[in-house]
Amino acid sequence: MVSYRYLDEWKDVNVLKENNAVANTLLVALENTLLSAETSVTALSNSFADYDFDAHTLGIMKEIVVGSEGRFMGVYFSKPSGETFTYSAELSGVMPNFNAKALQREWFVVPMQGRNVISSPYISSTGETIISVASPVRNQNQHIVGVLSIDVDISADLARTNMEYTITAKDGHVLFVHNQTADWKGQNLYSIRPAFKQATETPLLYQDSQGIYYTVSKQDYNGQYDVFSFTQQEETIANRNTMLMMFVFILLGVGLILAWWCSIL
Incomplete structure (x- = not known):
């Protein structure tokens, strides 16, 4: 139980770290892009x-x-x-x-x-x-x-980040998207993905239609837009599951050794 809790905390920390890296990159890119246009x-x-x-x-x-x-x-x-x-x-x-x-x-x-x-x-x-x-x-x-x-x-400036993102108006109207979700442009994000209404700065873990784990977080930009950052978390989840299996095998091994030891006493 302690090991599982530790692994879950490890997963959450790494999910947050990866998500924040994407979100911060996007916010900086948006800021620089707008500044460049103004200049x-x-x-x-x-x-x-x-x-x-x-x-x-x-x-x-x-x-x-x-x-x-x-x-x-x-x-x-x-x-x-x-x-x-x-x-x-x-x-x-x-x-x-x-x-x-x-x-x-x-x-x-x-x-x-x-x-x-x-x-x-x-x-x-x-x-x-x-x-x-x-x-x-x-x-x-x-x-x-x-x-x-x-x-x-x-x-084009936002696309150069190579990040997965959706930028919406405050009502959820999709304004900017990365290539993989180009068909979302002009639609309402909350109609396409109702669960994203729950998105905040804290990453929300979900699986897409192909079963791949992602997180989505929502960051406010200047009171004008909401920046949704998507981060694939397959590796983090897989690593957590691998470590969990290792703990299970270790516990089973310890159990077998103890059982054998008790049998010869």
């Missing part, structure tokens, strides 16, 4: 101070999108009046019947006050999960003369 947009923003809504600017926007190799999905340049010029797969040129100032769009209002803003992730009409990063456009006198906003797909 990129900020670096580009002031170059738009002297641009107008013309073919030259449209060409620059196209270069930004094409040169990003799929990372930047669309570029939006707004004047203080709220008029917006864009280049994306869906629209190029002045956005008709749209005024960011009149509509009080956060990605316009906040940068016009001098601050960067990163939107909550959303799924675009073409199926990518993207964030919008907006930064004030300042001239040489540091006066704000517009806003530059870029739609960024951060999926």
Whole structure:
């Protein structure tokens, strides 16, 4: 009984250790990815101070999108009046019947006050999960003369972690996934896996449809997302079971020796 309790505690410690390594890596990757996106947009923003809504600017926007190799999905340049010029797969040129100032769009209002803003992730009409990063456009006198906003797909950056993860909105709506669960995107995680409602920072051990042991933990990120980290625990469980069998055989051996010893007394 003591040995079994010890082995179970050993299993729990190792499960927690492996899960935390995955969770921490993902949280750092998400933080760095968002910071990188913000830095990129900020670096580009002031170059738009002297641009107008013309073919030259449209060409620059196209270069930004094409040169990003799929990372930047669309570029939006707004004047203080709220008029917006864009280049994306869906629209190029002045956005008709749209005024960011009149509509009080956060990605316009906040940068016009001098601050960067990163939107909550959303799924675009073409199926990518993207964030919008907006930064004030300042001239040489540091006066704000517009806003530059870029739609960024951060999926590839997260995929480079080689971790298994799902990132959801607070209501469970799936925003980012690793390749093995790509079909979860756009669905509600709690509808797909109701048991994950019980997930917390403490790893929850479960078996998948193939009987493989995993743990899942849920970490809050900045009050905006929930990051679910998945860690395969087959090796830990197998090691625990092997050690348990060894204890059983040792006890059986001791029992047989004692029985033999008693029989000859």
